[in-house]
């Protein structure tokens with residue numbers, strides 16, 4: 161049988177079924193989809209592939225899904241470090257965004273983010289930022305999968321003057337992008353403290369109508385929860401629930417300070433959580449009780465947040481941090497084992513975005529979004545368990561090859577759709593402008 165690609169690998173970790181690792185197996189890809197997974201000894205008899213890859217020192221995993229980021233904020237990486245969230249946002253980031261954010265900023269910042277993410281094995285990112293049409297254009301151009309947020313915030317920006325215009329422009333974008341195979345368009349209201357009641361209620365109505373996720377920062381800090389309670393007598397999650405937003409389309413980012421009944425509400429409603437351990441640590445925002453949430457049955461995915469609060473877009477780092485921090489918070493070394501961290505970065509992310517029929521595991525019929533990791537270096541020896549090496553010992557620098565929908569975006573560590581020399585020059589121009 162003629163097919164497009166055969167990848168022979170030392171290990172294949174499909175994620176579904178869980179805890180299975182195939183050795184000396186082959187993934188067969190045709191027309192962008194996984195069509196077979198079988199022992200390498202059988203593959204060459206059954207298939208004639210246009211291209212055969214021999215990755216005999218490598219593990220194949222599903223593409224990593226960064227469920228929360230602000231891609232273009234790579235241009236603000238390192239410009240305002242070591243601050244608490246509200247000081248960081250109000251006194252540094254928002255003034256800088258007011259001065260600099262426009263189409264060119266978002267184009268170049270997004271390109272930098274996409275280059276970094278592909279080289280780190282991320283094949284899908286869920287974004288929330290101004291000028292989302294530019295983020296979408298760059299994602300499509302470079303071949304990476306993305307959730308492009310229909311953003312909403314009460315204050316005016318260079319992109320929209322008021323809440324109604326944000327919603328209108330978001331809906332126009334949704335319409336324009338609805339046939340793009342690599343793009344979805346979740347609603348992305350910024351946070352409970354920056355979006356007032358009326359626009360939030362509109363989001364609920366439109367999200368139901370269009371059947372899209374609602375992606376929002378929620379309970380990032382104790383300050384956010386306390387301030388809401390002082391002003392209105394309700395906690396943010398109670399208010400969101402009153403608007404009917406806590407449902408299977410809801411993707412709540414951060415979720416620190418959770419009470420038991422809030423965990424119960426998320427579990428019974430089918431809403432999702434995106435845990436961003438490194439951003440939470442760096443801004444000293446607080447802790448998400450990930451083990452408790454998972455035990456309650458909540459789907460918990462992973463995100464980096466933006467590069468101005470992390471300061472990288474490294475999902476390997478995020479898996480490791482989630483596993484380590486999860487143990488510390490639960491006071492239990494058996495909490496968040498390596499396989500759980502890998503699931504959070506793959507299939508759980510796919511579920512949160514409503515894409516689990518398409519991505520998140522190396523299953524026959526799914527899109528060929530695949531990452532190859534070279535485990536032959538001394539840093540990852542000896543290999544008793546490849547998943548343990550990937551989460552606890554390997555790094556993004558071990559990623560050698562990446563495919564999205566069967567298209568190779570990284571070939572032996574070289575990006576196929578981005579020119580790094582040209583990008584580096586553009587980024588340095590931004591550094592010079594922003595340093596003045």
Ligand SMILES: CSC[C@H]1O[C@@H](n2cnc3c(O)ncnc32)[C@H](O)[C@@H]1O
Pocket residue numbers: 230245249253254257288289290311312313350351377380439465466469
């Ligand atoms: C409406 S576009 C997104 C908006 O969010 C800001 N942002 C970036 N990181 C965070 C964070 O951790 N918490 C809250 N808001 C954040 C970003 O600067 C944009 O203004």
Ligand SMILES: [Zn+2]
Pocket residue numbers: 228229230377465466
């Ligand atoms: Zn964020």
